[in-house]
Amino acid sequence: xxxxxxxxxxVTGGRQGIGRKIAEGLAAEGARVVVADVQAADDVAExxxxxxxxxxxxxLSACEQMATVALDAYGRIDILVxxxxxxxxxxxxxxxxxxxxxxxxxxxxxxxxxxxxxRAVAPHMRRAGRGRIINLASGTPYKGVPYLLHxxxxxxxxLAMTRALAKELGADNVLVNxxxxxxxxxxxxxANPVQLEKLQEVSAKAxxxxxxxxxxxxxxxxxxxxxxxxxxxxxxxLVVDGGAYFNQ
Numbered sequence: 001x002x003x004x005x006x007x008x009x010x011v012t013g014g015r016q017g018i019g020r021k022i023a024e025g026l027a028a029e030g031a032r033v034v035v036a037d038v039q040a041a042d043d044v045a046e047x048x049x050x051x052x053x054x055x056x057x058x059x060l061s062a063c064e065q066m067a068t069v070a071l072d073a074y075g076r077i078d079i080l081v082x083x084x085x086x087x088x089x090x091x092x093x094x095x096x097x098x099x100x101x102x103x104x105x106x107x108x109x110x111x112x113x114x115x116x117x118x119r120a121v122a123p124h125m126r127r128a129g130r131g132r133i134i135n136l137a138s139g140t141p142y143k144g145v146p147y148l149l150h151x152x153x154x155x156x157x158x159l160a161m162t163r164a165l166a167k168e169l170g171a172d173n174v175l176v177n178x179x180x181x182x183x184x185x186x187x188x189x190x191a192n193p194v195q196l197e198k199l200q201e202v203s204a205k206a207x208x209x210x211x212x213x214x215x216x217x218x219x220x221x222x223x224x225x226x227x228x229x230x231x232x233x234x235x236x237x238l239v240v241d242g243g244a245y246f247n248q
Contacts, residue, residue: 002028003030003227004029004226005029008076008078009026009032009081010036010067010070010121011026012036012057012081012082013083013084014035017188019035020035020041023035023048025220025222031226034066034070035050036117040053053066057082057113058108063116063121064120067120078125078128080134082117084114087151088191088192089192090102092148093147098150107150107153107154122174126172129172132174133165135177137155137158137159139181142180159237166234177225179222180237181240182240185214213240
């Protein structure tokens with residue numbers, strides 16, 4: 001048997017990049033995967049033998065519909081991977097020059113969206129008396145990366161949310177943990193020449209494992225937090241960045 005046989009997992013932002021690789025990794029371990037994305041990901045879901053649902057995580061009704069789709073199809077929700085976020089389209093900018101509109105847009109998806117997806121799913125996990133919520137954070141809040149203040153701040157909020165939610169949901173055996181990747185060569189990053197120029201080489205050189213990081217490198221940590229091997233771990237954040245930062 002695989003580690004996640006018969007379990008049902010929702011992956012937000014699962015159409016491409018890190019989210020797609022996570023969805024593939026969970027499916028490879030036997031999970032039935034619901035791929036949620038602002039753009040429908042029917043091709044990904046079909047490839048994985050799962051379901052696709054179009055969902056803007058910054059909208060509560062869309063998140064509730066996402067949960068309903070999973071429950072109607074499979075009768076349960078065991079795992080929620082809060083991966084949807086805004087990063088790859090961002091251009092490093094001095095904080096004084098960030099627009100209020102862009103700041104709000106980043107927080108609406110990266111922070112509010114994570115809250116709304118969790119809010120839609122957690123009651124069903126509580127009733128079942130078990131569940132796993134895995135939040136995609138970032139290594140940037142640990143290091144204080146400059147020129148992306150809105151993004152770094154949003155991911156700092158994700159770390160704080162992870163700890164607070166773990167306290168609220170622990171009595172119901174719903175575990176909440178975070179995975180914090182380093183600068184990852186995802187589809188979106190590869191399409192952003194400014195990020196590649198400014199961050200690719202410096203990120204690789206800062207690692208103990210001196211190479212580029214890829215979406216596949218994040219999958220193992222997520223699968224671990226989704227599986228029984230992490231059944232006594234909650235409220236924790238695992239940095240996955242090749243040794244650029246040693247989390248204490």
